[in-house]
Amino acid sequence: MLIDHAPAPRRPRAVGHSLTTLVLVLCAIGPRATTAQSTTPWRTIRQDHLWLATFVDQPITSRWAFLGDVQWRRTDAGRNPQQLLTRGSITYRLTPGFRLGAGVNYVATAPYGELPSARPLRDRQIFYIAQINQKLGGTDVMQRYRFENRWLADVLADASGQDSLSASRFALRARYQLRGSRPLGGLTLRTQPVIGIMQNELFVGLSRTDRGVAVDQNRFSFGAGLPLTTTKRLDVLWLQQWIPVSRARASENNRTLWIVLNHTGRAR
Template sequence: MKKLLSLCLLLSFFTFSETFAQNNRRHDTNYNGWFMYFGTHKLTDKWGLHTEFQLRRYQVVSHPQQFLPRVALTYSLSDRASVAAGYAYVRTYPYGDNPAREAFPEQRTYQQLQLRDQQGIFILQHRFRLEQRWIKFPGAEDYTYLNRARYQFRATLPLQGATLEDKEFYLGLYDEVFVNFGPNVTQNIFDQNRAYAAVGYRFHKDATLEVGYLHQHVAQRNGIWFESNHTLQVGLTYNLDFRKKNPAPQE
């Protein structure tokens, strides 16, 4: 009987705690615009240089949200697999109903494994990324170190035939989940989720343009505020080939 009573009290405590946590949560809805450039440039048959620049705006274009340049060294394991290691700088500005007190910087290193596959007419991609983050939160004198893991699954569907060719449209879909781990994780292990759908146009194999919608669900570190960010995304990909060209044979 005592064990049953103790169990009931324990269940009641967890139920009350969860109900309180749910009632204590606050939600912030924002409308943003992300304008992006990506390029993975071939240095040799195996090695490459990834460059990236993202200008993220609050209220679509009106106010700054984030500024993010990224660079990485890539290595091709095969036609379907590659690895990368790189660095990103992120500057986040106050935005939304629960803004930071001031803009703050983040220094980030990361490692990545990317796998590609073809199933019927679908082009599939899996991206696994580990991030080491040093964030100087507003009012702090020192940087806080955080770890984060990300997994993205993407599918590309040609819209003008069984394969994606030059000068054709396609549909791009992805979902990406972010999870915090290690020291200094506060109220949430779950960091955010991104769900994305876009229409793209392939100019040629090294140049594409995508315009789409991203829903970003973000859990802030205090465990109380949750963001629902409706985001217009415009992304240009343009890859360059810096490999030495063999001279044409002379006749």
């Protein structure tokens, strides 16, 4: 959700093309949903979610920065819990428009919706990111690549009702996000332009722990960014989330209202 407006160098563009090709190859060779044929048709489940989030991009020095976000996700139009996510990373700007980083992530997921998991899930991650920002005409374009090492554990309840975690299952996942944003005509708020946003993020599971499929998830969203101050912006987005659930031979096609408070600190 965060955009670096500095112009991008030519070299990272080549890196972006190479990494995009890698993601497409991973989609082609990743594990499939199942090797056995089944006559049961796949179903589509539609659910309504509400996600609230805050994103922080705070420079530490001229090259180092902290990226972090906290997200509170609800299902059934906000009535029931879905996920709580906390994430933080440190990035280094190699050249204008090109930054690398690493961080940690913790996700607590509750059984939710029409295809609930058997137990609550805890997902602890160490991840690596590469982010490329470019200016194409009047549009700011961001490409972000993320590679996640994941330790997944179920929440178990003993006879006394105390919670504990199962043994962790290790999994790998790659993600690619493409985002574009530009001012919406002459619309302004507090003398600053309102921006239009469109983005898509593809998740590729690299082990059978990730639902046993190659494409683990896809998120497409669009909306508007409303300036609040020179460092803060409120994004109001409509997100369409697609998740295949192979164990149930069904797909989630979730409609989500995503509200994000962004803070982009001043460069030092």
